[in-house]
Amino acid sequence: MGQIKLNQVSKSFGDVEVIPPLDLTIEDGEFTVFVGPSGCGKSTLLRLIAGLEDITSGHIEIDGADATNVPPAKRGLAMVFQSYALYPHMSVRKNIAFPMRMAGVPADEQERRIDAAAKALNLTDYLDRRPGQLSGGQRQRVAIGRAIVREPSAFLFDEPLSNLDAALRVGMRMEISELHKKLATTMIYVTHDQVEAMTMADRIVVLRKGFIEQIGSPLELYHKPCNEFVAGFIGSPKMNLIKGTEADKHGVATIGIRPEHLDVSSTDGAWKATVGIAEHLGSDTFLHIHGVEGCDPMTARVDGELPVKHGDTIYLTPQLDKLHKFDAQGLRVD
C-alpha cells in the first residue's frame, strides 16, 4: 500500500508562499515524476511529503491515515537524496543496515535483507568499504539499497542522478525503472530533466512557481500540453512556438510545432529559411534555423543522413495535424 494524498497543502517560508494550496493524489504503485524548472517548488513538495518540512496549511494522507503531523521517521517512506547523504563513518553494510537497526529488525533478518539488496544492486563486493571509497554510481546504489531494506510504502527520490555523469545517468535511470517494475512500490521522483521524466514516469506532474501546470502520462503531455509552458518544457528539443501572422492564419495567438513535426525540403515548402547551426548527432540532425517570422531561431529535427550545413537555404512545412494552438493567455485551443 502506498497511496499519498495531498489536500490543499501549502507552504510558505516567512511571507513568501512557495507552494500555493494544491491537491494531488498519487496512486499506490505509481511512478510519479515531479518536473519543472529550478525554483518551481518540486523539491519542497517532496520534502513536505517526506515530513522534512512542515506544511503551512492542508493535510497529507498516507495510506488513508492523516500523516500531517507525523514525524518523517514514522511515515514509512524512504528517501534517496541528490548528494546520496550516506553516513561517511559507516561501511556500506552498516549504511544499509541503519534503517533496520533503527526499526529494531532482528540481526539475521537484517543480514538477509542486506544480502538481497546488495545482490540486486551489485554491491556484494563493496559491503565492507566506506562510502568515500566508492564511485558516484556505487554511492547512489548504496543510497537506494538503504531505501529498499526499509520496505517502505513509498520511495522518494530527490534529483538522485544529478551528480552522475551522462553515461552513468542513463544506466541508473534504467535500474531505477527496473526496480520499480520489480517492487511495484509507489515512487515519487523529482527532477528538472524532462528526459528523465518522460522515460521513467507513469505520470508526470509539471510544476511552475509552486502551481501544478498539468498532470498526465508522458505521451499525454507530449501530445496534448495544456498550455505554452508545458508545451515548451516537455519534449527535447523544445517545441517551436510561433507568434504573429503565421499564428493569425490559424486564428490563435500562438501556434506550436515540435522539431520532429517539421518537413524539410531543399526546393519548396511553407516557410523559407536559412540554416544557422546544424548539430549532427548521427541518427538525427538538429537544425537551428533563422528567417521564419515569429520564431527565431526555429529548431527542426531531421534525418541524420540529410546533407545540410550552415548557410544552406531550406524550406519548412509543418505537419498540420501535429500543430498545437494556444490563445492569448497561453492556454491550449482544440
Added chain:
Amino acid sequence: MARNVTNQRKIINTTAAWAVGLLIFFPILWTILTSFKTEAQAIADPPIFLGFDWTIENYKAVLERSNYGRFLWNSIIIAGGSTILGIIIAVPAAWSMAFVPSKRTKDILLWMLSTKMLPAVGVLYPIYLLCIRFGILDSKIALVFILMLINLPIIVWMLYTYFKEIPGEILEAARMDGASLKDEVLYVLTPMAIPGIASTMLLNVILAWNEAFWTLNLTAAKAAPLTAFIASYSSPEGLFYAKLSAASTMAIAPILILGWFSQKQLVSGLTFGAVK
C-alpha cells in the same frame, strides 16, 4: 596559479618560522633549564644559558615538600571533568544552533562569546558566596562546574563551526531512516564530528589545566590543582627560582606531552573550516 618559491626564499621562511617558534617557546625552555640549576646559578647575572652544573636537587626538594600526585590528580579531575561535562551540554546546544537556527541564533552566539569579555574578577564575589552557600568551596565539583561554565562559550562555538560543515541532508537521511533525535545525534552527528569534538576537548583540557584565577581563589588544601602547586613556591619570604621552575615544569609536563602527541589533531581542529 601556484606561486614560485625559490630555495633562498624557502630558507628565509623556514629560519623566520623557527625564530618565531623559539621566541614563543623560550620562556618554557628557560623554565625547564632553570629547574636544573642551583638557586645561585638560577639568579646569576649575567644569566647562564647552558654552561651550568645540571642537578635534579630542585625536583627532589619539590617532591619532598609537596604532594605532587594529589595536585596532579586534582588537575586531571578538574580539567577532564569540566571538559566532559562541557561537551555533554555543548553538543545538543551546537546541534540546535547549527541545524535548527532561529532568527536570534547569531545573536545568542555573540552574546555567549561576549561573556568571555567580562573580567572574571567581576563575578568572583557572587560565585564565592554561592560556593559557600552550597558548601562546595575548595571542592573539585565546584571547579568542574565553574571551569565548564567559563569555557562553555568556546566549546559551543567550536562545535557549532564543525557541525555547520556537516551536510544537513545526512541528518535528514537519518530522520528518514527512522532515527529519533537522540539516535540522530548519537549515531550520526557525533561520530561524524569526532575529529572536531576531539580537538575541542583537547583545547578545553589545556584551557582548564592552565586556568589559574578560579583555581587559586576557590581552593585551599583539598581541591588545589597544579596551578596552586606552582603558586605555593612563590612565597613572601623570597622567590626560589630554581624550585619554582622545577614545580612549573612538573605542572606543565603532562599538558606539554599531551599537546605534543596531539599537535596534528589540534592544528587541524583549530583550522577546520578555515579553507574549503
